[in-house]
Amino acid sequence: MIRSHLFLFTLISFSGAANTFNEDITAALIERTTHNITYNGAYYSIGYPGGDVPSNIGVCTDVIIRAYRTLGVDLQKRVHEDMQAHFTQYPSMRIWGLSKPDKNIDHRRVPNLQVYFKKHGVVLAKSTNPNDYKIGDIVTWMLPGNLPHIGMVVSASTEEGDNPLIVHNIGRGPEKSDMLFAYPITGHYRYASEHFTAAN
DSSP states (O other): OHHHHHHHHHHHHHHHHHHHHHHHHHHHHHHHTTSOOEEOOOOOOOOSSSOOOOTTEEOHHHHHHHHHHHTTOOHHHHHHHHHHHOGGGSSHHHHHOOSSOOTTTGGGSHHHHHHHHHHHSEEOOOOSOGGGOOTTEEEEEEETTTEEEEEEEEEOOOTTOOOOEEEEOSSSSSEEESOTTSSOEEEEEEOOHHHHHHHO
16 A cells, blocks of 8 residues: 555656656747748857857757756756766767867757767657647658758647747747748657756
């Protein structure tokens, strides 16, 4: 009986943590859509940790970075530390010709975030079923011209079968839109509160 009660308490606690994360990350993402952001992926030398490019510019990755930072999660620091320890696991040399981590830009590149979320989060199916995409899930796509893209789910699909809505920046600034299946999906991840402590 004690073991059953403990199991039930664990389930309730985990569910509560998941719900809190979903609510917090959704609020952070929706708040990002209120900012007037010029799409600009230029290289900037930024502080560390907690560094950011000027607040009036950004790309798709900056939406994710800034939303997680609202929750106290610094992807700049986490990605940089993981790349310092495991540089060859990341595509920086193959894609950009780098020989070592660069704390100014590494976390702002979709392929690097894909590796990080795969290592420290959960890899989910790249499904064509909208019901498989839940609030707080991270999705990556390949846009025409071999341009990687990233966004997050902020609303679940409805009984009518509508697609989950995504917050992302595809060039018009952070926006919420129905674009989940507009481009080929290259990744589907979950990086929630239960993964934060384990990552660092």
